[in-house]
Amino acid sequence: MLKQQNTLGFLGPKGTHSEAVALYLNYKQAGDWNLFAYDTIYEAIQAVADGVIERCVVPVENSIEGSINITLDTLAHEVDLQVEQEIVWTVHNQLMTKYPKDVITTILSHPQPLAQCREYLKKNYAGIEIRQTASTAKAAEIVASGPPGYAAIGTQRAGELYGLTTMDTEIQDTLTNCTRFFVLTKIKKAVIAGANKTSLVCQIDGKKAGSLCAVLSEFAKRDVNMTRIESRPARTGLGEYIFFFEVDGSTQEQNVNAAILAIQQKSLWLKNLGSFPVTYVDENIKK
Amino acid sequence: MLKQQNTLGFLGPKGTHSEAVALYLNYKQAGDWNLFAYDTIYEAIQAVADGVIERCVVPVENSIEGSINITLDTLAHEVDLQVEQEIVWTVHNQLMTKYPKDVITTILSHPQPLAQCREYLKKNYAGIEIRQTASTAKAAEIVASGPPGYAAIGTQRAGELYGLTTMDTEIQDTLTNCTRFFVLTKIKKAVIAGANKTSLVCQIDGKKAGSLCAVLSEFAKRDVNMTRIESRPARTGLGEYIFFFEVDGSTQEQNVNAAILAIQQKSLWLKNLGSFPVTYVDENIKK
Incomplete structure (x- = not known):
């Protein structure tokens, strides 16, 4: 190499x-x-x-x-x-989507942020599909090119890179994340x-x-x-x-x-x- | 409930x-x-x-x-x-596929078995796509219904349930798993x-x-x-x-x-x- x-x-x-x-x-x-x-x-x-x-x-x-x-x-x-x-x-985890008016059906992110937002997801999105991705950026990429109803948890920068809209912020279970x-x-x-x-x-x-x-x-x-x-x-x-x-x-x-x-x-x-x-x-x- | x-x-x-x-x-x-x-x-x-x-x-x-x-x-x-x-x-992790003669392009499993087989994958399947699933059984299910070249890491029972063929066994990094x-x-x-x-x-x-x-x-x-x-x-x-x-x-x-x-x-x-x-x-x- x-x-x-x-x-x-x-x-x-x-x-x-x-x-x-x-x-x-x-x-x-x-x-x-x-x-x-x-x-x-x-x-x-x-x-x-x-x-x-x-x-x-x-x-x-x-x-x-x-x-x-x-x-x-x-x-x-x-x-x-x-x-x-x-x-x-x-870190500040954001919930981001392509079409802000969609009903969310699937949330994608890396296993760590998903775990960090466990309580939030349970309270606000119980029963919807959670999909693990290799990174938060990968989740944003899939949401940007995916069907309606997809949302990603990740950084503000990932959302900007892939043209997503922030629906909710500071969604991690405790503020000291x-x-x-x-x-x-x-x-x-x-x-x-x-x-x-x-x-x-x-x-x-x-x-x-x-x-x-x-x-x-x-x-x-x-x-x-x-x-x-x-x-x-x-x-x-x-x-x-x-x-x-x-x-x-x-x-x-x-x-x-x-x-x-x-x-x-x-x-x-x-x-x-x-x-x-x-x-x-x-x-x-x-x- | x-x-x-x-x-x-x-x-x-x-x-x-x-x-x-x-x-x-x-x-x-x-x-x-x-x-x-x-x-x-x-x-x-x-x-x-x-x-x-x-x-x-x-x-x-x-x-x-x-x-x-x-x-x-x-x-x-x-x-x-x-x-x-x-x-x-x-536990005994097995590498299983639908079509035994395929060239493997993608390996799927839960993050834990993937981590347990890290050395094996690096040595035998460097550079191919690794995809995380919610469980080992889910990986077997995807492989059973997926395109050629997919393989799952999981239990023998999962392979039997989904009609897969074992390609390799005892693939975890140490025998005491x-x-x-x-x-x-x-x-x-x-x-x-x-x-x-x-x-x-x-x-x-x-x-x-x-x-x-x-x-x-x-x-x-x-x-x-x-x-x-x-x-x-x-x-x-x-x-x-x-x-x-x-x-x-x-x-x-x-x-x-x-x-x-x-x-x-x-x-x-x-x-x-x-x-x-x-x-x-x-x-x-x-x-």
Whole structure:
């Protein structure tokens, strides 16, 4: 594969939240990067690991629906990349249609926004057909070219791209609907300016009672604040897990560094995904 | 809604793994239950909570793909049900088509089996179209009535129901591919015969460093073996989580009971999902 100079990969097509974040990064950080859309999160991450592109931006967690499993699993099992920065993106889901006067018969979207709007759909569109698509932008595309009565859940930008009309906005179940994105690179920098969060993944021998507690105590006794713990199957058998930890602070701080070294001793394996800065952005006020 | 006497709900349509488990329960446990297919996991659980049916069987975790979020979220946030029993079901994914000599152009399945077979698909069918369906049985149905070149990933039973031919079997990425199912009821029994596992969910004040560790230490210091921890968004804001714990033993055992009471004291809220027996079944040798 040809190496693409100075390229930022994202989950396409145009009109996805991932593209919105990529556009924001290019604009705000004057990255002057070429943006390249991938069909799947897996392919975007793999392109960075293979050295085809320099970096990619991928979703890692949503405040309602939880982790993006493919991102966590790929980072844990298949590649050796570093988190360069995190973007916390406030998302606004819109219900959009081609013909605003239609009676809606079918609603299309990616499984994550559909799940985020579960209560809204149950209350307002009980019994109508829900169809899953590969992305929110794909849903908008199908609605634009589809029969009357189709509606898509997605971003305002997707609606604009495909000429749809917004029927309802802020339809997610809670108002605090954020998605966290990681910018991933292959080049491991020892220090990233402004880094205030550290992410790591490890596998613990789960056969012993209290082994997870013993690991967590390494954070607690050094007063390192753990902001997140997530278990995923270790893929070695039912009941065996790997754990993702996120903590406040960077490995430049002695207590964080010491805690990670201690946890490494108590783990079957440990991968440090890096220390990085976090930026909060609301898509509606992003410029 | 009319109350349906002695009914076991499951995720339909016919040919899903859930139906296979429901058939197994009826056969093995001589339940003589009426089986009723629901379109979604959410509807099956809600029917039990509403008293429309007595019990339902729903998937809760897969050994490769992890938790079934809708099951955990509904149990935590929306209903007050008890786990009556757990079935650990070894699944065998098959690639099936209508015309065995076709060149495959499109593979259809539910997102979970597609994820379970990710490596297989990448290696054998890179670049062909992958389409998500609402269930594995729906995929088989589409393939049976679709154009040449379509193939479905699903159970042997789904293939038989829709007249498909198996092209490849055991295509999941690891051989230990199990799915755990919960049988849920509204009636809370104090003691269930053979109960050897306990499940609970609680929200902890995550603002304090070490609060999760303090909770886990209640298990550890009583030598209660925690077999699983899973975090899910609390839906109150990014960075706030609820935790699902599973431990060996039942609340009839003094140490388990004491640990849960202690954790309740340290939690914002706690819900005991019950103590229940676990049965292991391989679908290919189930009779």
